[in-house]
Amino acid sequence: MKVYKRTENGVTTNVSIREGLAEVERADREFDTLGIRSRSSKGSTHFIEYGDGRKVLFELTEVPDVKLTDAMKDTLRKLNSGEVVFADASTWRALERRGLITANTAPWEPMQGTRCLYMLTDAGREAAAGTTPVEDAPQEHTAPKPVTPKGRKCLEYVRRAGRPVPLAELSKAGFNGNTVNSIDGCLRFRPEPYIQRTPAGYVLSDLGRRELSR
Structure with missing residues (x-):
């Protein structure tokens, strides 16, 4: 199967083709808003240099298509x-x-x-x-899952930032994967997330803003 090898300032991870192209297309669509310094493509390879100094390279690569153990x-x-x-x-x-x-x-x-x-x-x-x-299998719920104290602190951190917050920054601030998962809507039984993931990082959703205004 094919995936994009995403290299940001020397750190490489694999992302799906959909995720890779979503970030590239957003950079094209919101060039000025995101403060993009440069953007280039050659075939299936794409490069983005953000205004904050991040340099991101996307390279299409083949990974083993083996069955899941x-x-x-x-x-x-x-x-x-x-x-x-x-x-x-x-x-x-x-x-x-x-x-x-x-x-x-x-x-x-x-x-x-x-x-x-x-x-x-x-x-x-x-x-x-x-x-x-x-x-x-989790049961479907009509109401959002309550926010944990740690999840609320994460919401407050994103609000104070006033900009998309990358996952690496949340990790550095002490919010681990379970905390982020608990509020970002990745759990299938939550109908609406408190924060939303964008190519540039996490931002508050309408539900997140309502939660913090309580």
């Missing part, structure tokens, strides 16, 4: 439901090579080096939709 399915299911996931390194690498998860790294503490935060890509969420056992 039980461990891979279980990992996707747990990520999709916001659970804490403990999996071996080979499982994470296999999912990342397939473009089903993306690894976002951010400096943590000098003595602790770099921490890695895995999140589902759009392709990963689609794949996860078919991995939930019937007996474990």
